Amino acid sequence: MKNQKLVMIPGPTPTVRSITNEMGRETVAFGDPEFIKDFKELVIDLKNLLKVDGECFVVAGTGTMAMEMAVANVTKRDDNILIVSNGFFGDRFIDLCQRKGLNVDVLQAPWGEVISAETIENKLKEKNYAAITVTHVDTATGARAPIEEIGKVIKNFPDTVYIVDGVAATAGEREYVDDMGIDILFTGSQKAFGVAPGLAILWAGQKALNRRKSLGIIPEFYIDFEKWIPIMNDPSKYFATPAVNLIWALKESVRIIKEEGIENRYDRHKRVSDAINASLEAIGFEILAKEEFRCNTLSNVLYPEGINDAEFRKILAEEGAMVAGGLAAYAGKMFRIGHMGNIDDHTVYSTIAAIERTMIKLGYEYEKGIGLKTLLEKMPVDALAF
Numbered sequence: 001m002k003n004q005k006l007v008m009i010p011g012p013t014p015t016v017r018s019i020t021n022e023m024g025r026e027t028v029a030f031g032d033p034e035f036i037k038d039f040k041e042l043v044i045d046l047k048n049l050l051k052v053d054g055e056c057f058v059v060a061g062t063g064t065m066a067m068e069m070a071v072a073n074v075t076k077r078d079d080n081i082l083i084v085s086n087g088f089f090g091d092r093f094i095d096l097c098q099r100k101g102l103n104v105d106v107l108q109a110p111w112g113e114v115i116s117a118e119t120i121e122n123k124l125k126e127k128n129y130a131a132i133t134v135t136h137v138d139t140a141t142g143a144r145a146p147i148e149e150i151g152k153v154i155k156n157f158p159d160t161v162y163i164v165d166g167v168a169a170t171a172g173e174r175e176y177v178d179d180m181g182i183d184i185l186f187t188g189s190q191k192a193f194g195v196a197p198g199l200a201i202l203w204a205g206q207k208a209l210n211r212r213k214s215l216g217i218i219p220e221f222y223i224d225f226e227k228w229i230p231i232m233n234d235p236s237k238y239f240a241t242p243a244v245n246l247i248w249a250l251k252e253s254v255r256i257i258k259e260e261g262i263e264n265r266y267d268r269h270k271r272v273s274d275a276i277n278a279s280l281e282a283i284g285f286e287i288l289a290k291e292e293f294r295c296n297t298l299s300n301v302l303y304p305e306g307i308n309d310a311e312f313r314k315i316l317a318e319e320g321a322m323v324a325g326g327l328a329a330y331a332g333k334m335f336r337i338g339h340m341g342n343i344d345d346h347t348v349y350s351t352i353a354a355i356e357r358t359m360i361k362l363g364y365e366y367e368k369g370i371g372l373k374t375l376l377e378k379m380p381v382d383a384l385a386f
Ligand SMILES: *Cc1c(COP(=O)(O)O)cnc(C)c1O
Pocket: 011, 062, 063, 064, 065, 089, 135, 137, 138, 139, 165, 166, 167, 168, 188
């Protein structure tokens, strides 16, 4: 038997067979009429899925490139930008924006918590911000920002472009661009879309597109909206080579999402997340994010007394599941487990079983089997499964 390793890190996430098959297809010319048709349909589907009256960009690159693309197209040197940081990936915007010559203000939440819409509203009243960035789910903490409430606040600030980093959220956490007042949303293919790494996907509404137009020529070239808009509307045109196989893979991912139904998908993520958290807590772990802030796409899990991080993750990998370590102050104290994308119930059970085997091997004293028992209670076998 193949010793399968479950990729339970917060991205890349496991790829299902039909998506892997698209990546393994023989590559065609980007001018191939079949491919042009596929690409065009994909862009339209992505706009409909996240409900934007604007543009959707599918560009080779990672989530970090999408962060840069978002900022580059709506700000110019010396503009004010407000960065709402709930952890490591929120902080990443600070350096990115300082290098661009922006005046950066930061609202920083303690790890595991988030900044409220009210705090943001008060800050926005202080000066004129060209843009604000909010990380929907910070992968380092597993805390989820109230993006819809924040969107309502920002409606009263017509000069401020609302940028949401959805990299650990989009297609797993409820997001609708226009309805939530979001101006730019972006993600990477390897997170909740369940495709291999390599594509940045970015949605831009009318407010963001108008801002881009008002800036004239911008210093950035590859990530300029204006360069890509003609391509996204007519992929028979060329600007830079599209990642043909990843575009097919993303198209298959979108087909799966449409088949499941995006609302069902959001509900499934919540069900799986609640079950995994309850199960880990029953074993004796603690979840970093307070219940009211917890996201549905990953869990950041604190070890019980006496469990060594490196040893735990090494044995867990031998037992068939890869998880990620904690970041910054939580390195060595925590592990991070992704449960987003196209993971099925079987994968969830296998992961918890591997964690229980690991704890038993480490000589941890607890009620053996309680993790799996909790899963059976929280994810009954007769309930809707993926
Ligand atoms: C993973 C991640 C990123 C960075 O994406 P890369 O594809 O690794 O560049 C940015 N923001 C969040 C919230 C993430 O989870």
